Amino acid sequence: MNTLLDEYYRYDLHNPGFIERKQTISEEHTLVCGIAQSGKSSLIKHYLLGHKKATYLYLDCRDVRLNIDELNRTLEPFCRENKIAILALDNYREEIALFELGQILLTSEIAFETSFQTLRLDLLDYEEFLAFENKYDDTALNHFFQLGGFPAMHRIPSEERLLYLQKILTRALEPIEFSILMQASKMVTQKVSAFNLYERLKGERKISKDKLYLHLQSLYDRGYLKSLDKFNHPSAVKKLYLCDIAIKQALTLQKHFGRVFENLVFSELDKHGVECYYDEGIDFYLPSKAQIVLASPFANEHALFKKVEALEAFIVSNRVREVIAVTMNLESTLSHPISRIEMIPFAQWALADQEETT
The missing domain is CATH 1.10.10.10 (Winged helix-like DNA-binding domain superfamily/Winged helix DNA-binding domain)
Known part of the structure; x- marks a missing residue:
């Protein structure tokens, strides 16, 4: 097992074309969790490459050559002998024993019970997607519909x-x-x-x-x-x-x-961690914002006004201050006696400050 650990220790990590994410790793022990291809490995490698090569050990726990029992006997002595300060266990398995070290980084699909800081890495939101696109023209939204939020899709x-x-x-x-x-x-x-x-x-x-x-x-x-x-x-x-x-x-x-x-x-x-619910005729109700959000890609003012009329009882009883219809490209403000109504294009809505608009 020492031979395998030494092989990993001598590897030159590569993380070409990394683009900054909203989530970043601090100097604490950290568990990065997220679904397959959400960018967990890239995030950890980017962090490690900011440190001297001799100070860290990166190990992919999916390696079929790993024997867990042998690894548990040899990993800590190997780290002590080589004065490793940062241990990164990518695709971590809970049967691998952890020990005291300067910093330990783990990745997993599941956020299991741990004293480590847990960093949930979602797929790209629209703002992050635009950074991967490296363009902000009218085609970006259509491309978002085609590719979705998987970072790797830009390279395929x-x-x-x-x-x-x-x-x-x-x-x-x-x-x-x-x-x-x-x-x-x-x-x-x-x-x-x-x-x-x-x-x-x-x-x-x-x-x-x-x-x-x-x-x-x-x-x-x-x-x-x-x-x-x-x-x-x-x-x-x-x-x-x-x-x-x-x-x-x-x-x-x-x-x-x-x-x-x-x-x-x-x-x-x-x-964005926004608390929301559905109700009859309501796509998303955001109680902390006193707001209703409707997904209405091709809405028109007349149809939207009629829809809001059908929701008046809910709007009044829950003191909803604003109804936002998220559209593909239509933008308008409607006059309504009991609530502010806005039609906002998705690209504008998604890029707006969440604290102010949602």
């Missing part, structure tokens, strides 16, 4: 992107989890229970309810799937969303731009 030829994403998901997920994700991709933005998914999947493969529920929860825990509660009804059926719209394009031929757009709006709210 266009004809290979969907197959690349399928390969990544197949490798990262168990077969039953991949089947669940495929089915979920057909049901985005809908009210979906675990039983609904079970009913859909049992016709395709033999599966027990318990097994499905277990793997479904794992997809939620790791962040591949997201859910949204109904306001003031936590036991009601939740709405289902994907962590990224590119997954829907990769796993289904189904086209429904309205649902994709709503998922995109949800993802921006989710990545």
Whole structure:
């Protein structure tokens, strides 16, 4: 095992074309968690490359040559002998024993119990996507719809992107989890229970309810799937969303731009940690902002005014101050007696200061 550790210690790390993310690693012990291809390895390598090579050891725990028992016996003595100050265990497995050291960095899909600082690395939001695009013209939003938030998609030829994403998901997920994700991709933005998914999947493969529920929860825990509660009804059926719209394009031929757009709006709210709920006729209610957000890519003023009229009881009872319709490119302010109504293009809404606009 010392031979393998020495091999890693002598490696020259490469992290070409790294683009700064909103999340950064400090000098504390840190667990970086996020789904496959969210950029965890690149973030850690970028941090390590800011230090002298002899002071750190980077180890990818997926290496099939690793023997955990041997590693647990040799890793600490190796670090002491070589005066290593920073140990980075990429794709960390919890059976690997940790020990006292200057700084330890871990990556994992799951945020497990630890005393380390936990850094949740989401996929790119729209602002980060623009940094990867290196352009801010009218084509950027359309490109965002095509690529989604996976950082690596910018380096993949266009004809290979969907197959690349399928390969990544197949490798990262168990077969039953991949089947669940495929089915979920057909049901985005809908009210979906675990039983609904079970009913859909049992016709395709033999599966027990318990097994499905277990793997479904794992997809939620790791962040591949997201859910949204109904306001003031936590036991009601939740709405289902994907962590990224590119997954829907990769796993289904189904086209429904309205649902994709709503998922995109949800993802921006989710990545900014905005507390929100759905209600009947309401895509997103943000109680801390006294605001309703509607995903309305092709809204017009007349249709929007009629929609708000249908929501007057909710607006009055919850003292909603503002209704924002996020559109593809339409911008307008409507006069309404009980609430401010704005139509805001997605690119403008997503780039605005979240504290002020959401």
